[in-house]
Amino acid sequence: MTIVGIVGAGTMGAEIAHVASVAGMHVRVADADMARAEGGVARARVIGEKRVERGRLDAATAADAARRVRAVGAIDDLAGVDVVIEAVPEDLALKTAVHRRIDEVVGPDVLVATNTSGLSVTALGDATARPSRLVGLHFFNPASTMRLVEVIAGAATAEDTVARATALAEALGKTPVRVRECPGFVVNRVLVRAMAEAFRAAAGAPVDRRAADAMVADGGPAPMGPFALGDLVGLDVLESIRADLEAAYGDRFDDAGTLAPLVAAGRLGRKTGGGLVPDGDARPTGTEPVVAAIYYAGAMDEARRLADEGVAAPDDIDLAMRLGAGWSEGPLASG
Numbered sequence: 001m002t003i004v005g006i007v008g009a010g011t012m013g014a015e016i017a018h019v020a021s022v023a024g025m026h027v028r029v030a031d032a033d034m035a036r037a038e039g040g041v042a043r044a045r046v047i048g049e050k051r052v053e054r055g056r057l058d059a060a061t062a063a064d065a066a067r068r069v070r071a072v073g074a075i076d077d078l079a080g081v082d083v084v085i086e087a088v089p090e091d092l093a094l095k096t097a098v099h100r101r102i103d104e105v106v107g108p109d110v111l112v113a114t115n116t117s118g119l120s121v122t123a124l125g126d127a128t129a130r131p132s133r134l135v136g137l138h139f140f141n142p143a144s145t146m147r148l149v150e151v152i153a154g155a156a157t158a159e160d161t162v163a164r165a166t167a168l169a170e171a172l173g174k175t176p177v178r179v180r181e182c183p184g185f186v187v188n189r190v191l192v193r194a195m196a197e198a199f200r201a202a203a204g205a206p207v208d209r210r211a212a213d214a215m216v217a218d219g220g221p222a223p224m225g226p227f228a229l230g231d232l233v234g235l236d237v238l239e240s241i242r243a244d245l246e247a248a249y250g251d252r253f254d255d256a257g258t259l260a261p262l263v264a265a266g267r268l269g270r271k272t273g274g275g276l277v278p279d280g281d282a283r284p285t286g287t288e289p290v291v292a293a294i295y296y297a298g299a300m301d302e303a304r305r306l307a308d309e310g311v312a313a314p315d316d317i318d319l320a321m322r323l324g325a326g327w328s329e330g331p332l333a334s335g
Contacts, residue, residue, distance in 0.1 A: 001026055002171075005078035005106075007098055008087035009040020009071075012115060015143035016085055017044040021065035022057070023172050028072045028081060037071035044069050047144050056145070075101045083168060085137060087115040090240075095119060096127045103128035111164050113137040118184050118244060121154035131156035135165040138185060139174075140324050148323035149174040150185050175323055177316045183248035184241070186312050187324040190302045190331060191229075192242050196255045197298030198226040201291045203256035210282035215292040221327040226295055227276040230259070231269030235276065239263050252298075296331070303331040 002025045006013045009031035017027045017040065029044070031037040048062035075098070078084060084102050088094055095114060102112055112134050114124055125131030136152030149169040153162050162178065169176035179185045184192065198216075202209065213225025230238050239259040246253035262268070262275060269275035303321075307314045318330020 002083065003028065003081045005030060005072075005081040005084040006040070006087060007031070007075060007078070007084060007102065008089075008115075009037050009043070010087070010089070011043070012139065012141060012143065013087035014040045014043035014047060015141065016087055016115065016139055017041070017069050018047040018065065019139075019143050019172050019174075021068040022048070022061060025068065025171075027069040028078060029069060030072045030075050030078055034071060034073040037073065041069050041071045047142075051144060075105055078102070079105050079107075081106065081110060083111045083113070085113045085115060090116060090119060092119055092123065095124055099124050099128050099134065103130060108133070111135070111161065111168065113165060113168075115139050116152075117188060118241065121152050121157065121181050123154075125154045125156050132158040133161050135161050136179075136181070136185075137165055137169065138179075140187070146324065147173075147175045148187070148320055149176050150179045150187070150320065150324075151176045152179050152181050152185060154181055175319070177312060177320045177323075179316075179320075180309075180311045182309070182311050184245050186306055186317055186320045188241055189245065189306060190299050190317070190321060191325055192238070192245055193253060193302035194295045194299035195226040195230060195238070196242060196246075196253045198291050198295040199255040199258040201287075201294045202227075203258055205287045205290075206285045207287050207291055208283050208285055209277050210280075211284040212288040212291040213277070214282065215288050216295050219289075219292055220296050221321075221329045221331075221333075222295075222299075223326045223328075225292070231275040231277050233269065234271055235259050235268045236263050252302075300331045307332065 004020045004025050004027050006017050006029045009029050017029050020027050029037050029040045045066045051057035052059050052062050086098055114136050121136040125134040135157050138150035140146035140148050151165050166176045209227040213228045216225035267274040303317050314332045318333050321327045321330040
């Protein structure tokens with residue numbers, strides 16, 4: 001029986017713990033102290049209960065899965081596991097410290113993965129004595145329902161490690177897409193590029209954001225427009241990702257100063273009740289079709305760049321956008 005160690009008992013750690021337990025694996029959840037680890041186990045149980053309520057999981061399976069998840073007091077208690085998935089917050093210094101400790105505790109044959117949406121797998125691996133066995137597994141939130149996992153190899157990640165990570169993702173019921181390491185990987189690069197383009201276009205002319213969102217959803221494969229999507233993700237989270245991508249790739253990720261003032265004002269989208277999308281009915285100004293067209297043009301251009309750079313195969317880019325962003329078809333499908 002596979003034993004999976006999860007480091008980090010927050011939302012994503014609990015989601016991954018639930019997924020692994022439903023797949024029949026035994027799970028140990030570790031955090032900075034036992035109380036936090038127990039909180040993560042409780043969250044994993046609640047995830048199962050909510051899925052039962054929604055008819056997505058039967059009660060017996062959820063109960064069996066919950067019994068396979070237990071809390072442990074520290075990373076030291078993960079000795080003897082087969083796999084470790086680190087799911088602590090997106091802070092490179094924190095993740096580095098965690099991986100150094102994991103490296104000291106678990107055996108040389110243990111598969112070690114970092115759940116990251118864009119941090120360097122290479123940098124994390126370089127902080128350990130065995131960089132060849134570290135791989136990135138980018139689960140999408142909520143992991144209990146999202147099928148995509150981006151599998152990211154660092155510069156020193158062994159091919160066998162990538163193969164094992166891919167097999168693990170499949171055993172968890174996910175669809176893995178192999179991605180060469182780069183800032184933002186696939187889905188975030190495409191989505192945030194498209195959103196930044198739309199934000200710049202809207203900053204330069206009067207635009208009704210509700211109407212623009214509707215035209216994006218009605219006129220293409222995306223299920224949601226850039227303004228509503230930003231509010232759903234959280235503008236603080238989006239601005240952090242966008243700023244990192246602008247630093248990495250330049251002005252094509254510039255948003256014309258759209259997000260930073262809202263974040264500074266505490267208007268973070270749905271979680272605070274105010275953000276990019278105003279209240280009230282849509283009042284189109286005539287420029288909304290331009291914003292929608294620019295959104296899709298930005299997505300297609302970034303997808304082509306990913307393919308040209310060899311970050312992922314074109315079919316995998318489209319697959320990632322379908323499974324990770326909910327698009328009905330990928331940006332390269334008609335190109």
